[in-house]
Amino acid sequence: MKKIDAIEKYIERLLNESTPEAPIWNVEILKGRKASWNYIDGCMLSSILELYRLHKEKSYLDFVILYTDYFIMDDGKIRTYEPTNYSLDDMSESRILFDLWGFTHNEKYLKAIHYTYNQIKTNPRTFEGNFWHKPRHPNQVWLDGLFMAQVFYMRYETYLNHMQNYSDIRKQYEVVRLHMFNENTKLYYHGYDASKEAFWCDKETGLSKSHWLRAIGWYITSLVEILSDMDKKHSDFEFYKNLLNEAIEGILLYQDKKTKLFYQVVDQMDKKGNYLETSGSAMISYVLLKGSRIGVLPKRYHEKGKEIFEGICRTYLTITEDKINLGGICLLAGLGNALFRDGSFEYYISEPIVENDAKGVAPFLMAYIELLR
Secondary structure, three states, rough: HHHHHHHHHHHHHHHHOOEEEEEOOOHHHOOOOOOOHHHHHHHHHHHHHHHHHHOOOOOHHHHHHHHHHHHOOOOEEEEEOOHHHHHHHHHHHHHHHHHHHHOOOHHHHHHHHHHHHHHHHHEEEEOOOOOOOOOOOOEEEEHHHHHHHHHHHHHHHHHHHOOOHHHHHHHHHHHHHHHHHOOOOOOEEEEEEEOOOOOOOOOOOOOOEEEHHHHHHHHHHHHHHHHHHHHHHOHHHHHHHHHHHHHHHHHHHOOOOOOOOOEOOOOOOOOOOOOOHHHHHHHHHHHHHHHHOOOOOOOOOHHHHHHHHHHHHHHHEEEEEOOOEOOOEEEOOOOOOEEEEOHHHHHHHOEEEEEOHHHHHHHHHHHHHHHHH
């Protein structure tokens, strides 16, 4: 009971001390980055909306509306977000607009959904048809990007476009499975350069060097959300279900036996400097819990998801009389832009480890909500 009370108080503090200009869950903004429409806040607001669904506590919905309305204009344009900048990360937050439109029937949210969809229509693609991650990462497909773009895309196609482009979404996942899944390790690589020109990629395969935990977390989360949103009678449902089960079976091979968590570089558990990481572990917990609940993963995975969540609490959740902190969160990681971002083991363990960032807090809360259900 102490843990549940502490988490509830933690949620209350996150809401009471956050504004759109300075959300205390976004460490990048606290470190000086300007407030924007971004995937980090989108993840956090999604978890708050799930709390609203569960508890029917109006203050949760009111908070998300107040926060979102700072960015959404009456004509549907979004402050700081421009579709033709072609950043998959930036478009990700727009998936919450479907929830807000459903809860409020405010037309500006629907207009903002259509405004975001303009990026889907014209986003640059690889020769195989996958979205570029960003213009400064030409021809590159990152696992992260599947969550950032495809969850919004699937919601749009399901609820607003009569599933007309389901085949396009499936094709992008087929390309990722073809190139980025390692049949030996049973894990996905973080990135793939279709042009095979990026300095970080293998010149024969186009692949990055490592299996980064949170990238795999983004991937499996995208799959469970797509399965939750799509038409269950569509023939593609089994395709995504099979992808999810395969990826889950692979990642669970690397679970730490003592803590039940997973390492930052998944398959290098014993290598010096590697560490048990919260955000990716929380995503796996959430996917196992939700996937088993909605019937796309075996029921036995509920207990596995629960043990990972409890492992995070034991390892990285600290509770004092006046404060709760969630640690062990990799702040960020990517490929390119700078020579040190080379996809190596040494790179991934060099990025800052922080407390209370939404990239870890949001999936932790989503897993918590699944346990409450």
